[in-house]
Amino acid sequence: MSKKSKAPSEDDFGGFRAGFSVLVGRPNAGKSTLTNALVGKKVAITSAKPQTTRHTIRGIVHRDDAQLILVDTPGLHRPRTLLGKRLNDLVADTLAEVDAIGFCLPANEKIGPGDKFIAAQLAAVGGKPVIAIVTKADLVDKQALTEQLLAVDALGREVLGEDGWRDIVPVSANDGFQVDTVADVLISHMPPSPPLYPDGELTDEPEAVMVAELIREAALEGVRDELPHSLAVVVEEIVPREDRPEDNPLLDVRVNLYVERPSQKAIIIGKGGSRLREVGTNARKGIEALLGTRIYLDLHVKVAKDWQRDPKQLVKLGF
Numbered sequence: 271m272s273k274k275s276k277a278p279s280e281d282d283f284g285g286f287r288a289g290f291s292v293l294v295g296r297p298n299a300g301k302s303t304l305t306n307a308l309v310g311k312k313v314a315i316t317s318a319k320p321q322t323t324r325h326t327i328r329g330i331v332h333r334d335d336a337q338l339i340l341v342d343t344p345g346l347h348r349p350r351t352l353l354g355k356r357l358n359d360l361v362a363d364t365l366a367e368v369d370a371i372g373f374c375l376p377a378n379e380k381i382g383p384g385d386k387f388i389a390a391q392l393a394a395v396g397g398k399p400v401i402a403i404v405t406k407a408d409l410v411d412k413q414a415l416t417e418q419l420l421a422v423d424a425l426g427r428e429v430l431g432e433d434g435w436r437d438i439v440p441v442s443a444n445d446g447f448q449v450d451t452v453a454d455v456l457i458s459h460m461p462p463s464p465p466l467y468p469d470g471e472l473t474d475e476p477e478a479v480m481v482a483e484l485i486r487e488a489a490l491e492g493v494r495d496e497l498p499h500s501l502a503v504v505v506e507e508i509v510p511r512e513d514r515p516e517d518n519p520l521l522d523v524r525v526n527l528y529v530e531r532p533s534q535k536a537i538i539i540g541k542g543g544s545r546l547r548e549v550g551t552n553a554r555k556g557i558e559a560l561l562g563t564r565i566y567l568d569l570h571v572k573v574a575k576d577w578q579r580d581p582k583q584l585v586k587l588g589f
């Protein structure tokens with residue numbers, strides 16, 4: 271029997287899977303709409319340290335048995351502005367951290383040079399499961415959908431060889447057709463893992479990113495040397511307080527700050543909570559200006575117990 275350490279098995283986390291996936295495809299292929307359909311209204315946001323965070327999180331699919339984190343891969347957004355090897359490096363680099371790639375091709379448009387270009391890039395990366403997702407299925411009839419599925423399959427065999435894409439799934443984000451199947455298929459390619467992000471009521475993207483960033487800045491103010499990379503800020507919830515007059519609303523903003531060690535928690539909180547209050551006051555001003563509403567800011571500092579044991583996951587989180 272080999273004593274070598276083995277990859278985590280299915281049973282290690284009670285069957286739970288978690289990992290990262292990216293939806294790629296040419297402009298207008300339906301990536302954003304599908305992301306929203308997969309994630310629903312609530313989107314989890316983490317502001318992590320920029321120098322390791324190559325991905326913007328678009329949303330997180332939370333399930334009892336899995337967590338699917340959908341990220342953006344900047345390299346694929348503007349492939350045409352980059353050339354040759356540099357492009358390949360960038361794409362390889364940015365895709366290296368995801369566990370599966372969803373390649374979106376619209377059902378109602380012939381496969382074109384843009385699709386082939388991306389397909390070739392994905393083939394060049396190699397090794398990652400690529401799932402072809404035929405989007406906007408509601409726009410075509412059965413016959414046309416079948417023909418498109420065959421054409422997409424042929425493209426997969428052309429660029430990847432005999433086996434082609436790992437899966438091909440037709441979907442309509444508009445009417446919900448097969449959205450769960452897309453999630454199932456992507457999740458089936460996620461590794462056994464504990465959840466990578468906290469669960470909970472989560473919020474819409476752009477505002478929450480900025481809110482998290484303002485809090486992160488305030489929390490690091492003056493202690494950057496002691497807490498260089500060890501702080502992740504997760505906006506759990508932004509909800510309007512009930513029973514407020516319409517002309518004087520109040521938003522409850524609940525935020526978790528994750529550190530790696532109890533000593534860092536103590537730094538953030540400060541003596542008798544004094545520093546955390548200051549962080550809250552400073553961040554609140556910026557957030558109120560951003561949201562244009564008074565807020566109640568509820569900050570909790572936590573030690574990220576589960577994450578810190580696994581260096582790979584810490585990297586993914588931006589620690």
Ligand SMILES: Nc1nc2c(ncn2[C@@H]2O[C@H](COP(=O)(O)OP(=O)(O)OP(=O)(O)O)[C@@H](O)[C@H]2O)c(=O)[nH]1
Binds near residue numbers: 303
């Ligand atoms: N009928 C129909 N329209 C869709 C569907 N998904 C997306 N669309 C439409 O297709 C257009 C492009 O969708 P997006 O989700 O913005 O596409 P994208 O790939 O994110 O586009 P970029 O941001 O340009 O890369 C929008 O007008 C959507 O409303 C779908 O399932 N059915």
